Amino acid sequence: MAIQVEKLTNMNENPMQKNKKKYLTKSRFQIAAECPTKLYYYNHSDQYPSSKEDNAFLQALAEGGFQVGALAKCYYPDGFDITTLDYEESLKQTAELMKREEVVIFEAAIRYENMFIRVDILEKNGRDINLIEVKAKSIDPLNDSFTNNKGYISSGWRSYLYDVAFQTHVMEHALPDYNIKPYLMLADKSQATSVDGLNQHFFLKEDETSGRTFVEIHGEVTPPEVLGNRILKAIPVGLLVEQIRRGEDMAEDHKNDEQRKPFAQRIAQYAAYQAKDEKPPVGIGKKCKDCEYRLPPDGLRKGQKIGYRECWREQLGWDDEDFNKPHIFDIWNFRKTEDYLQQGIYLMEDMNPEETFMQPAKDGQLQFKSEIARRQHLQVRKALQPADQSEEVDSGLFAELAGWKYPLHFIDFETSMMAIPFTKDRRPYEQIAFQFSCHTIDEDGECRHDEWIAREPGTFPNFDFVRALKKVLDPDEGTILRYAAHENTVLRQIHDQLIAARDEDRGQLPGDHAELIRFIDSITESDITGEDGKEHRVYGSCNMVDMCRLVKEYYYHPLMGGSNSIKAVLPAIMQSSDLLKKKYTKPYYSKNYEEGMVWWQADPQTGQPVNPYKLLPPLFDEDGLIRDELVLESGYIREGGAAMVAYAKMQFTEMNDKEREAIINGLLEYCELDTLAMVMIGEYWIEIDKGR
Numbered sequence: 001m002a003i004q005v006e007k008l009t010n011m012n013e014n015p016m017q018k019n020k021k022k023y024l025t026k027s028r029f030q031i032a033a034e035c036p037t038k039l040y041y042y043n044h045s046d047q048y049p050s051s052k053e054d055n056a057f058l059q060a061l062a063e064g065g066f067q068v069g070a071l072a073k074c075y076y077p078d079g080f081d082i083t084t085l086d087y088e089e090s091l092k093q094t095a096e097l098m099k100r101e102e103v104v105i106f107e108a109a110i111r112y113e114n115m116f117i118r119v120d121i122l123e124k125n126g127r128d129i130n131l132i133e134v135k136a137k138s139i140d141p142l143n144d145s146f147t148n149n150k151g152y153i154s155s156g157w158r159s160y161l162y163d164v165a166f167q168t169h170v171m172e173h174a175l176p177d178y179n180i181k182p183y184l185m186l187a188d189k190s191q192a193t194s195v196d197g198l199n200q201h202f203f204l205k206e207d208e209t210s211g212r213t214f215v216e217i218h219g220e221v222t223p224p225e226v227l228g229n230r231i232l233k234a235i236p237v238g239l240l241v242e243q244i245r246r247g248e249d250m251a252e253d254h255k256n257d258e259q260r261k262p263f264a265q266r267i268a269q270y271a272a273y274q275a276k277d278e279k280p281p282v283g284i285g286k287k288c289k290d291c292e293y294r295l296p297p298d299g300l301r302k303g304q305k306i307g308y309r310e311c312w313r314e315q316l317g318w319d320d321e322d323f324n325k326p327h328i329f330d331i332w333n334f335r336k337t338e339d340y341l342q343q344g345i346y347l348m349e350d351m352n353p354e355e356t357f358m359q360p361a362k363d364g365q366l367q368f369k370s371e372i373a374r375r376q377h378l379q380v381r382k383a384l385q386p387a388d389q390s391e392e393v394d395s396g397l398f399a400e401l402a403g404w405k406y407p408l409h410f411i412d413f414e415t416s417m418m419a420i421p422f423t424k425d426r427r428p429y430e431q432i433a434f435q436f437s438c439h440t441i442d443e444d445g446e447c448r449h450d451e452w453i454a455r456e457p458g459t460f461p462n463f464d465f466v467r468a469l470k471k472v473l474d475p476d477e478g479t480i481l482r483y484a485a486h487e488n489t490v491l492r493q494i495h496d497q498l499i500a501a502r503d504e505d506r507g508q509l510p511g512d513h514a515e516l517i518r519f520i521d522s523i524t525e526s527d528i529t530g531e532d533g534k535e536h537r538v539y540g541s542c543n544m545v546d547m548c549r550l551v552k553e554y555y556y557h558p559l560m561g562g563s564n565s566i567k568a569v570l571p572a573i574m575q576s577s578d579l580l581k582k583k584y585t586k587p588y589y590s591k592n593y594e595e596g597m598v599w600w601q602a603d604p605q606t607g608q609p610v611n612p613y614k615l616l617p618p619l620f621d622e623d624g625l626i627r628d629e630l631v632l633e634s635g636y637i638r639e640g641g642a643a644m645v646a647y648a649k650m651q652f653t654e655m656n657d658k659e660r661e662a663i664i665n666g667l668l669e670y671c672e673l674d675t676l677a678m679v680m681i682g683e684y685w686i687e688i689d690k691g692r
Contacts, residue, residue: 023087023116024267024274029166030159032270034287036258036280039273041293041307048307049300050292064419064648065136067202069120070215071420072134072185072232074201076121077222079104085212087116094122101126110167112174114275115267117167121185124178131171131182132234133164136419138187138429141233146240153240153249160184164237165244169267182241187419187428188233195228199420200458203654231420231428256285282311286338289329316346325349326383331376332562348380356380375552382558389558391576397554398689404545406443407478408682411436411469411544412674413487414643414667422651423460425508431493433465434647437671438472439679447679449590451668455660457651462494463510470519477542480523483566483678484548488524495520547678555685567613570677574600574609577684581609584680592669599676612677616669643667 022043024032032039041048073079080097082105084090090109097103101124108122121132137160146157153161164182171180203216220226243249245263258266273280288294293307297320300306312318326348328340336356345351357373357380358366368374378392414435419428434454441447452468454461473480482488498517501509510516522540530536551564557572574580580600587596599612646663649655655663 022274022277023111023114024271025115026117026163026166028274029115029267029270030163032273032280033159033162033266035283035291036270036273037282037311038291038293038307039270040277040279043274043277047303047305048293049295049304050307051295052292065134066204066213066215067199068136068187068232068419069134070202070217071198071227072121072132073106074217074221074227075224075230075232076104076106076123077224079106079121081106082109082118083107087111090118098124100124110171110174112170114271115170117170119167119171127178129171129175129178129180130234131164131167131180132185133160133167133183134185134232135160136187138189138419139233139235140189141235142190144189146237150251152251153243158249161237161240161244161249165241165263166267168241169245169264182237183234184237185232185234188231189427189429191229191231191233192427193228193231193421193424195226196424197422197458198227198231199418199422199651201227202420205654228424256287257283282314284311284315285341288312289337322347326380330383330562332379332564333372334376334562348383351380353377353380371553375556378556379562382556383561391555391557391572393688394554397550397685398692400545400550400554401685401689404479405477406441407476408441409473409478409480410439410441410675410678410682411473411480411482411487412438412671412678413490414647414671415486415490416644416647418648418651422458423508426460430497431462431490432460433462433490433494435643435667435671436465436469437668437675438469439672439675440472440478441679441682449672449675451592451672453664453668453671455664460508462497463508463513463516466491466494466516466520467510467512470516473523474519480542480544481547481678481682482544483674484546488544488546491520491524492526495524495526547681550685566674566677566681567611569681570613571609571611573681573684574612577680577687579687580680580684583683588676590672592665592672599680612673616673643670 028039028042031042041050073081080103082090082093082097084093087109090107091111094105094109097105097108103124105122105124106120108119110117110119119131120134121130123130123132146153146161148154161184164184168180168182171178201217201219201221203218204213205216206213224230240249247260247262250259252260261269269280272278288308288311291308295306295308297306297309309318309323312323316322328334328337328346328348328351331337331348340346340351354366357368357377359369361367368377382388382392413433416432416434417429418432421428421430422432436452438450439447440450450472452465454465495517498509498513498520502513523542523544525537525539525543527535528538548564548566551569555569557569557576559572559575560568574584584600585598587598589596597615599615601610601615602608603610646667650660650663
């Protein structure tokens with residue numbers, strides 16, 4: 001049996017009704033709650049492009065919300081699904097179903113004035129209604145809390161609970177004779193699946209005509225017991241909704257002017273802006289830093305505007321030259337942004353770097369407040385001296401290099417955490433390690449590349465992953481290098497999974513589990529509780545070296561700006577290194593690049609090296625075998641997030657062997673470049689060490 005469970009894409013907007021009355025929907029309310037001005041930009045997306053205007057289908061894959069929503073509906077086999085795209089027809093169908101004494105409705109349509117919501121699950125029992133909002137977010141009901149230690153709603157939960165509070169407001173006004181009880185249905189991290197292949201019931205598809213994303217359900221899902229243990233849990237949030245409505249969800253000194261308004265007043269204002277299609281008064285602040293309308297001017301089409309710049313022009317009277325100056329938003333890890341904005345300090349040139357980052361020592365001399373402050377001061381100083389684009393290398397880097405042992409192993413993992421597990425005995429959002437790349441350099445400069453990827457859908461690959469990694473790394477005691485904490489975190493999580501398989505007798509314990517545990521312990525670091533009751537950091541005998549830490553502590557190039565990402569460091573060091581230019585202007589050959597790849601290519605306009613991540617070949621062929629919606633970032637895999645989406649596509653969509661192989665090949669190319677980038681950085685550091 002196959003049934004279809006559908007949900008509107010583009011955040012509940014109906015592409016067939018753009019010319020009809022614009023309602024304040026759940027998604028529009030959430031946008032306005034972040035910043036009312038963004039509501040106007042969103043409603044005029046033809047004029048104001050957004051960085052969030054990605055392929056909605058791929059975004060749905062990454063978030064997993066559609067599959068979670070489909071699973072939630074399976075728990076109510078007698079529910080009625082309202083799938084019509086028409087607002088009036090959906091309201092009519094909902095009203096007819098609501099005449100029943102008891103009923104469960106999926107995507108129930110509720111309207112009050114110009115506010116319109118589609119309720120994920122509406123459960124009616126007489127005059128009681130359970131409003132259930134389904135989210136692809138996890139919680140451990142026994143150990144996690146929606147609030148912080150001061151009783152305020154945690155920032156990570158605020159948007160979800162605001163969503164439910166808005167729906168509760170609309171329903172209480174539209175259905176005043178009913179008792180509305182709001183719930184959040186979430187992935188329950190305390191529950192393990194009891195069946196294999198649960199996620200293989202839910203395949204994500206996209207209607208090529210309407211652009212509507214839907215989940216097609218495969219196999220038997222009724223009665224709900226065939227799905228095994230329930231991994232989704234409906235949690236009552238009525239008290240939290242009331243806390244929001246009373247304005248007690250945040251500390252007063254943490255609120256901006258908008259957040260200080262009563263919740264009902266905010267809803268009324270947003271609804272009025274929506275009805276009149278008015279642009280709300282502009283208010284700039286820290287929220288602007290990550291605004292999706294903060295885009296570079298290049299690439300705009302005729303008639304398009306940058307929403308972020310429009311706001312700042314209206315508030316401050318800025319011109320194009322002001323936007324080209326170094327902004328305090330761009331300072332790495334700067335925690336005092338809000339304080340400076342309130343003082344009217346927006347640009348680095350308006351700061352006093354010594355006052356900001358330094359303090360008097362006991363002898364009266366100025367010293368940096370911290371290592372982070374030292375790095376921030378360096379960035380600001382370089383940004384304000386455009387004539388000085390030289391790199392800064394601390395001697396501590398060379399001391400670190402002296403401790404490296406050959407052969408050098410540079411490793412990178414690609415991982416995923418999905419709400420619906422692949423196999424039984426797994427919990428929602430358990431770590432899945434599906435790929436690694438490793439470049440190994442011998443003392444004589446010889447380099448080899450090893451890799452591994454999980455090719456079969458619906459499997460738990462972690463133990464095979466570690467076994468393959470051990471085979472590459474275990475034969476020697478050479479230095480193992482990672483970039484950032486991710487690889488250490490993943491290995492420690494797999495370590496815990498091995499321990500659980502051993503202690504809980506889950507039936508998935510590999511015969512070599514003791515060797516795998518020993519191997520992980522030898523190359524990672526972790527915290528353990530000592531006899532004194534305190535946590536102590538324990539380091540393995542071949543503990544991995546974090547190259548990102550070395551960048552933060554010892555290396556800076558102005559081209560990196562406020563980023564320590566490998567994708568920012570690589571083009572910077574390529575510009576500085578004669579060695580890399582000489583070596584990588586020649587073709588690079590490997591299994592994934594059999595025809596050779598030239599990684600050092602000059603931009604024809606600037607003469608500077610092009611970022612190698614922009615040189616990655618297209619993920620898909622142009623032979624028409626693969627549909628356009630499969631393309632990631634216009635046909636390219638460039639980010640770890642995109643790699644996760646690609647892996648999700650192999651799990652949650654139907655494809656033939658050629659399509660699957662194309663994605664696998666793209667993942668292998670991407671991951672190999674990650675470790676090759678680490679090799680290049682290491683080669684350059686060794687080059688400057690030898691040239692001292």
